[in-house]
Structure formats: structure tokens, C-alpha cells
Amino acid sequence: MVKSILSIVLFGFSAGAVQAQDTLQVQGTSPALYISHVVKKGENFYSLSRAYGLPPKEIAAANKVNMEQGLQLGRSIHIPLTAANFSQKAGAAGKPVYHKVTDKETLYRVSVNYNKVPLDNIRQWNNFSGDGLKKDSYVIIGYMKAAGVASEPAPKVEKVKEKALPVKEAAETTVTLSPPPPPPAKDPVKKEPETHPVAEETTPAPAPAPAAAKPAAANSSADFEQLYDQQTNSGKKADTEKGPGTWFKSNAVGKYYALHNTAPRGTIIKVTNPLNGKSVYAKVLDVIPQMKANAGLIIKLSDSAMQALGSNESRFYCELSYEK
Known part of the structure; x- marks a missing residue:
């Protein structure tokens, strides 16, 4: 009875929030990708489950450990990267997962080794303009989307916000443009349509825009x-x-x-x-x-x-x- 009470108390202390590691580096090859987590004081299968977005039983099975045995302090645990906690889509958000570049490794080889992630996604996440890679550099190959990990700001999240802001601003401008129509009924607004130079300036402006877009390809x-x-x-x-x-x-x-x-x-x-x-x-x-x-x-x-x-x-x- 005393042992059961102590185990419950210990579980209560260990059930606190667990933060994922600061830098997540991918290991393994497709489709068996994973990251390593070193067990710290107070951590157990349930706290790791909340941090990495995987069921406790799945983490235990990946490491061939019986859940009743618990986790040893300092042990390196494999956290599988699955569709439940890992995303490689263009709009992925969360905490970035990195690959360390080896000698003579190409962007295409990185794509093939990690679930054939589209090359354009890797370029966008890492702000690459070409396909060259430098040895020992780190390349983002996807994002952890678990609740415990997503709480930490990631580069991708910032990019999504930056892209979203212009859209909101555009929406706001359209809303502000709607009120001005009432004043047009007044005399000062009538004078503005009479100024034809405005129309002359707008006609040449659209012409170069489409011409510049087609030659790009x-x-x-x-x-x-x-x-x-x-x-x-x-x-x-x-x-x-x-x-x-x-x-x-x-x-x-x-x-x-x-x-x-x-x-x-x-x-x-x-x-x-x-x-x-x-x-x-x-x-x-x-x-x-x-x-x-x-x-x-x-x-x-x-x-x-x-x-x-x-x-x-x-x-x-x-x-x-x-x-x-």
C-alpha cells in the first residue's frame, strides 16, 4: 500500500510539462526517421508524450522498453517522426528539425533520404537560392508539430506571420476604401474625376507589370x-x-x-x-x-x-x- 502511494506521488511530480530539446536533429533514414531525447530528472513516458505528440505506448515500443519499468535518467530515447508529430508540407509550422550536411552531399540527396520532401520546400525553409550545400551546415527538413514543441517560436512560424500580415493590411485597406464613397457626392470629389491625367498615368503602369512577369520563366x-x-x-x-x-x-x-x-x-x-x-x-x-x-x-x-x-x-x- 505504501509503495503504491509513493508511486502515485512520484508520478505526480514527474507529470509536469517537459520541453523538447532546443535543437532537433534528424536521425535514421526514410521511413524510419527519429530524433534522440536524453531523459532528464522527473521525465516519464507521459511527459514525453505531451512534449513530442506521440502516444506513450508508441514511444515505449520504439525503444523496446516496458512502460512499467519507467525511464532511466540520462538514457537516450528514440522519438519517432511520424505523420502525427512531423510535417514536411510547404506551410508546416512548429519547431524545425535539422539535418547535418555531410561531405559532397546534394540537396537532391537530402530530399530522397527524408521522405522525398520537395526541393522547393527545403529552399523556402532555409532561404536557399541555389542547390549547393556546405559540409557541416544544418538544413531544415521539416517541422515538429507536437503541442509541447510548437509552443516554442520557430523560424517558419515567423515567416508565416510575415506573409499573413500583408493580406490583413490589404483587407484593412479595402475596408477603409469603402467609407470614402459617400463623400464623392460632394463637389470637391466631382473635381477629381475631371482630372484625366490620373487615368493617363494608370494606363501605362499596368502594361509593364504583365510584361515583366512572363519573361521571368x-x-x-x-x-x-x-x-x-x-x-x-x-x-x-x-x-x-x-x-x-x-x-x-x-x-x-x-x-x-x-x-x-x-x-x-x-x-x-x-x-x-x-x-x-x-x-x-x-x-x-x-x-x-x-x-x-x-x-x-x-x-x-x-x-x-x-x-x-x-x-x-x-x-x-x-x-x-x-x-x-
Whole structure:
């Protein structure tokens, strides 16, 4: 009886709020991703459950520990990253989970290793403009969304607020614009419509706006073509290759990317569809993964290039040209 009372009292002390670790570093490989938590004084399965958003039994099972045995002080516990407590969506919020970059690691390889998180999401979370990674740097690959973790401010939360503010301001301006209509009935407002110069100024302004938006995509693709000409001396110093290719999913707009086994990263490859003569210029991100489905392929292109090449086949025959 005394032991049961003591256990209840101890549980009451240990049931206090537990804060997740300051820096969350991902470990393991897809789909068995996890983070490590070192048990501190007063922590138990229930407090860890509240901090990391997972059922106590699931944490115990992941560590092959009987819940009745409790947790040992200083022990490293695996906290699984699942759909319940971990998000890699574009609008994810909470506490960032980091990956430490290893030597010669690419952004594409990080994406593949961690649930194939979209490259554009990684770029947005880390404010990347390109695909280069520096050894020993830390890259955000998702966010913990547990209640105990989300209470701490995270970079992503701030970005969401910054984007939300302009929308609210716009809403407020529309509300403030609605009251002015009553005064137009007065004489001073009648004088304003008579001033036609205002209309003349507004007509030229919209014209440049759409013109600037369209070239953005075209220029980005043209950049790769210019790089190709520089690398190959306008095609004079180029190797050619013929064979089957296929596609991979990408959110890139206006640019095409490729996986190739021999061309170094950053090489621009000219890919031609011999059936219709259409060509695209794609930048090499990494090598083609060694999988049975990729056997015999000479290239994998981002799916945005599919329409540009005029192909709708899962595999297609193509001709490649790139720097020797």
C-alpha cells in the first residue's frame, strides 16, 4: 500500500510539462526517421508524450522498453517522426528539425533520404537560392508539430506571420476604401474625376507589370542555354549520348533539372527529342539512383520538361549533348 502511494506521488511530480530539446536533429533514414531525447530528472513516458505528440505506448515500443519499468535518467530515447508529430508540407509550422550536411552531399540527396520532401520546400525553409550545400551546415527538413514543441517560436512560424500580415493590411485597406464613397457626392470629389491625367498615368503602369512577369520563366530557361554555350563553346566541345530517359517529380518552374551518371553536378545538358526535334536545357543535380527501375537509363528529367519535349511516355528515347 505504501509503495503504491509513493508511486502515485512520484508520478505526480514527474507529470509536469517537459520541453523538447532546443535543437532537433534528424536521425535514421526514410521511413524510419527519429530524433534522440536524453531523459532528464522527473521525465516519464507521459511527459514525453505531451512534449513530442506521440502516444506513450508508441514511444515505449520504439525503444523496446516496458512502460512499467519507467525511464532511466540520462538514457537516450528514440522519438519517432511520424505523420502525427512531423510535417514536411510547404506551410508546416512548429519547431524545425535539422539535418547535418555531410561531405559532397546534394540537396537532391537530402530530399530522397527524408521522405522525398520537395526541393522547393527545403529552399523556402532555409532561404536557399541555389542547390549547393556546405559540409557541416544544418538544413531544415521539416517541422515538429507536437503541442509541447510548437509552443516554442520557430523560424517558419515567423515567416508565416510575415506573409499573413500583408493580406490583413490589404483587407484593412479595402475596408477603409469603402467609407470614402459617400463623400464623392460632394463637389470637391466631382473635381477629381475631371482630372484625366490620373487615368493617363494608370494606363501605362499596368502594361509593364504583365510584361515583366512572363519573361521571368523564359529568362530562367535561357540562362541554362547560355551556360551550355559557354561550357561547350557553342556545341563545338560537346559529347553526345543516345538512349532511354524518364522523369521525376519537381516543383521547379521555368527551369529543367536532370540526374546523370557521368556529367558533374552543375553541367548543362541539351536534351533533344529526335521524333519532333524539340530540345530543352537541363542542369545536373546528382547521379541516377541505383534502382532496378532505373536500369539502362541515360538520364532522368524533371517532369516540367515533359511538355517542352512534347512527350507523354513514362520512358522516351532521347539524344544528349554536354561538355566533354
